[in-house]
Each structure stands twice: as structure tokens, then as C-alpha cells.
Amino acid sequence: MAQSGNETPVPKRYTYTPESLLAVAVEVFNERGYDGTSMEHLSRAAGISKSSIYHHVRGKEELLHRAVSRALDGLFGILEEPGAHRGRAVERLEYVTRRTAEVLMTDLPYVTLLLRVRGNTDTERWAMGRRREFDQRVTDLLEAAAGEGDLRADVDLRLATRLLFGMINSMVEWYRPEAGGASAVEQVADVVVRLAFDGLRK
């Protein structure tokens, strides 16, 4: 518990791969905040020495970069899928909304970290810039759908985009994966889409 000191040998639980080390790092970043996480914290959480970590990565910023890249690849990947290019803009928008909610749930810790970065390092500023790009792509879709006459004309689109993302992104605060797996994810994404496009009222 109070294990500390630079080179204290820590029990080697199992062999770490870059992937499993990343999963542990993301967990610690989300719990303590990126700024509040030291290599010592990562070493203790992973149960491997700091020098073993340095064998895999140059430092904690590289772990942050890999983690937010995974979330961003998931999000930008949506925009390359056929559903994001097929049909009227409102259908493409609905597709992207549904898939954004799904990616958030399936890559929950990575997207949580992405949404919490605050811009103190180059990696954080880069991640925030990429997030804004993604948001802009969705705003473009909203504008296209409004231009095709499929969205209500009485709401400000920038405001609507913020509220839409506000609703989706809030899921990192309360969504917890449970039994049900892929079908549960699909059901939740379905409610998100229905609320966003058709509202609560019958």
C-alpha cells in the first residue's frame, strides 16, 4: 500500500503488452486526472517497475497520446462508414449520432479521457483540436440537413449541436457497461437517437 521509492521492486503480476499497459494507464488517468498521475502511480497500478514502463513508452504523455488517439480513431472512423455517406443529410446525421453513442459506450474509458483533457500539454491541445474538428463535421451535417428542410427551422444549429453532444457526452458520467453487451449498447443508442430526433413527447 505504502510502496514507494524509485526502484523498489514491485511484484510482476503478468507480462504487459503495450495494449494492457494502455488500459491500466487510462484507468489511472480517469481516476486521478492526467495532471495528478505520476509514473510512480502508473508503475504501482500496473504492478511493474517504472523502467519496464519506459521499455514500452517514452513517458506518460505518450500513453495519453495513444489513449486519446484510440478514442479519436473510433469517432473519425464513423465518418468513413457507408452509413455516414448514404441518403439524405438527416439520415447521415442520425447514423453518426447513433454510432457516436455506440463508440462512447464500447470505448468508454478512452472517450471519457478524451472528453476530460483540458489543454495543458501539446497532446491535450492536439486532442481538443481534433474534438473540435469532429464536432464541426457534425455541425456541417446539421446544416446540410437543415438546408434540405428536414430539421426544425426554429432552433439555432450551433446551440442544437452543443445540446446534442451534451446529451451524448453526459453518458461518460453515468453509463456503466452491464450484462447485455452489444445488444444493451444498441438499445441505449436507440433511445439517444429517438430522443434527439423525435423528442420525448408522443
Place this chain on the structure above:
Amino acid sequence: MAQSGNETPVPKRYTYTPESLLAVAVEVFNERGYDGTSMEHLSRAAGISKSSIYHHVRGKEELLHRAVSRALDGLFGILEEPGAHRGRAVERLEYVTRRTAEVLMTDLPYVTLLLRVRGNTDTERWAMGRRREFDQRVTDLLEAAAGEGDLRADVDLRLATRLLFGMINSMVEWYRPEAGGASAVEQVADVVVRLAFDGLRK
């Protein structure tokens, strides 16, 4: 800038009232986090000595209690307003949604603080309990509206409540008071209500 030390005299900018001290404290809590704020930080931000602060309050937890009480009084006050008791449940629900968004905007720093408390002290746990009570009152309204047949039957109401609050609460992340004052607040609240009840689609 580097002013520190326990009893360093700090410039007395003007006379503090409990109300203006509270406003400064809430600002500092939101910026540094409640856990990360010391009486020294509060003293420096307010420009008065720690002993002057202790003249007003017993300590930082009392300031937190007063601040979250203000947010909670605003929210629970909505439930006492005539609009929350008049008409069908779906109309009362719409009224409470609109007013919740308005209270969030008019009491922004206080509601922001309320939404960020995490339960490390008695005051934080009490505030979280009161928040859950408020959420439950809204869930009750959703259930009543569903019972009266006015809400879509194909969405889970607990999930819908979370997404609804997710959308509203996200405003603390991006809403910034601008020129326009009360009318701007009303317009934003209007969009929140339209999206929540009628959705984006025309």
C-alpha cells in the same frame, strides 16, 4: 503573485459581505476543485486575511454548504412554482425542464459547483443526496406523463431522465452568460425544451 505565508497582510480591496465572499469562494472552488482549495487560496482570491474570512464562516465547508444550498434552493424552488402544479403531467414536466435550464444559467457558478461535488465530506454527500431527490421528482413527473399517455412508450424512463439531465447539465460546460441577459436565457431554455420534447427533426 508569489504572496504566501500564513499571516501575510493582503490588500483589503473592499468590505466583504457574506454574499460577496460566497461569490469569490464559488469561483475558486470551480477553478481549483473543492478539495484543491485551501483557506489560503480563498484569502488571496478575496483579498482579505484568513481571520477576516473566519469572522464570516467557520471554514471552507460552510462556504461549500452555503453555495450548494443556493443552487439546491433554486432547483427545489421550481417545484413549488404554480407552473409545476398546473395542467397535465407532460406540461408540468415541460415547465420544470424549462425552469431547470433557466436556473442553471442564472445561478451558473452555484449549479456548476453542485454538479461537480463528489462526496468526500458530509456536505458533499448531503448535496448529492438532495440532487438525487430532485432527479427523482423529475422522474416521477416523467412517469406520470407516461401514465397519462403523453410520452412515447418506446423509451425507458430512467434512461430518458438521465439523457434529459445530461443535456441540461452539459450547459455548465459550455454556456457562458453574454449580452442579452434574461431574454438570451429564455431563448436558450426554449431550445432545450423544444429539443427535449419534440426533437430535432421537422
